[in-house]
Amino acid sequence: MKNTSTNHLLVIRLSAMGDVAISIPVLTALTEQYPELKLTIVTRPLFAPMFTHLPNYQVFPLDLKKKHKGIIGLYRLFKELKKNSPTGIADLHNVLRTNILKLFFSFSSVPFKQINKGRSEKKALTRAKNKIFVPLLPSYIRYAKVFESLGFPITLEKNYFVPSPPLSQKIQDMLSKYKNIGIAPFASHKGKEYPFEQMKKVILSISEKYPTFNIFIFGGGNREKELVQSLPSLKNVKNMIGILSFAEELSLIAHLQLMVAMDSGNAHLAAMYGVPTITLWGVTHPFAGFYPYGQDSSNALLADRTIFPLIPTSVFGNKYPEGYEKSITTISLQDILNKIDSFLEK
Numbered sequence: 001m002k003n004t005s006t007n008h009l010l011v012i013r014l015s016a017m018g019d020v021a022i023s024i025p026v027l028t029a030l031t032e033q034y035p036e037l038k039l040t041i042v043t044r045p046l047f048a049p050m051f052t053h054l055p056n057y058q059v060f061p062l063d064l065k066k067k068h069k070g071i072i073g074l075y076r077l078f079k080e081l082k083k084n085s086p087t088g089i090a091d092l093h094n095v096l097r098t099n100i101l102k103l104f105f106s107f108s109s110v111p112f113k114q115i116n117k118g119r120s121e122k123k124a125l126t127r128a129k130n131k132i133f134v135p136l137l138p139s140y141i142r143y144a145k146v147f148e149s150l151g152f153p154i155t156l157e158k159n160y161f162v163p164s165p166p167l168s169q170k171i172q173d174m175l176s177k178y179k180n181i182g183i184a185p186f187a188s189h190k191g192k193e194y195p196f197e198q199m200k201k202v203i204l205s206i207s208e209k210y211p212t213f214n215i216f217i218f219g220g221g222n223r224e225k226e227l228v229q230s231l232p233s234l235k236n237v238k239n240m241i242g243i244l245s246f247a248e249e250l251s252l253i254a255h256l257q258l259m260v261a262m263d264s265g266n267a268h269l270a271a272m273y274g275v276p277t278i279t280l281w282g283v284t285h286p287f288a289g290f291y292p293y294g295q296d297s298s299n300a301l302l303a304d305r306t307i308f309p310l311i312p313t314s315v316f317g318n319k320y321p322e323g324y325e326k327s328i329t330t331i332s333l334q335d336i337l338n339k340i341d342s343f344l345e346k
Helices: 017-033 045-051 070-082 096-105 119-126 139-149 169-174 196-209 222-229 246-254 265-272 324-330 333-344
Strands: 008-012 038-043 057-061 088-091 112-114 180-184 214-217 237-239 258-262 277-281 300-302
Touching: 017 038, 017 045, 017 139, 017 265, 038 045, 038 070, 045 057, 045 246, 070 096, 088 096, 088 139, 096 112, 112 139, 169 246, 180 196, 180 265, 196 214, 196 333, 222 237, 246 265, 258 265, 258 333, 265 277, 277 333, 300 333
Parallel strands: 008 038, 008 088, 038 057, 088 112, 180 214, 180 258, 214 237, 258 277, 277 300
Antiparallel strands: none
């Protein structure tokens, strides 16, 4: 595709939050290297604050519960998107919904390129028998290849971290003048989540050792909120669940000195801002390609594969043999504390 000021790409990434976050540095690089390019980003309205630093873009809010639900809704979405006169479409999701959109767009002249998810490679990595345990292509590289196929090759020789959003007075008042630590102790599946009773010990230990540092706990939903509320009342530990808007939460995360998280969305949100991020891995593994962007490999604490040799058991952590949900506990409390200390004592 010829690079002219009239080029307008539709970028489709519907969910999940972590996968959207991984795409942000790639879009940052794309818009820096092709400043005349116009983007329309098709995604959930919740995710819109992630893109505010990009030039010459708009977010097209997706409504999969009502307006864009089902085949009829997707056809309505197709017609709405076509009115934007795109010159190319980058599908960073490649799921049933986007394949239906691809079918609709096949009757137009607009090139529609999709991410190669490497499904067969991931199946080989996660299967129990004849496992091929090798690192796969990182997701952000797979995203970049979609734009290359549309005629926009991206150079990623340096890190393209997202600039920190400006601090509102509300967030500024929350921050310690010393250091600010984020802990995101939850994940979407049990096999990826360190037991909260054990994470309590991590939080209490860090709180006691670094009394002038603020410790912000991130998560979402009633279960997670109730678990965090079970913590003793500590002056420097702040429960952020349900307190901030998503835009405010991003601003707070961007100004942390350290994030500790599971293999989860919050890890990717911190990483896209270049915040040092320690991650804990249970039944999933960085080899699947979902390691937080720009993070040193030594920042990952991994479950013991000599005890649990079938790891990774799935890409998303939703499938594992009986007993493997405990694999993450082979990461010792002391290992976690030592890793945190190695950052905070610098």
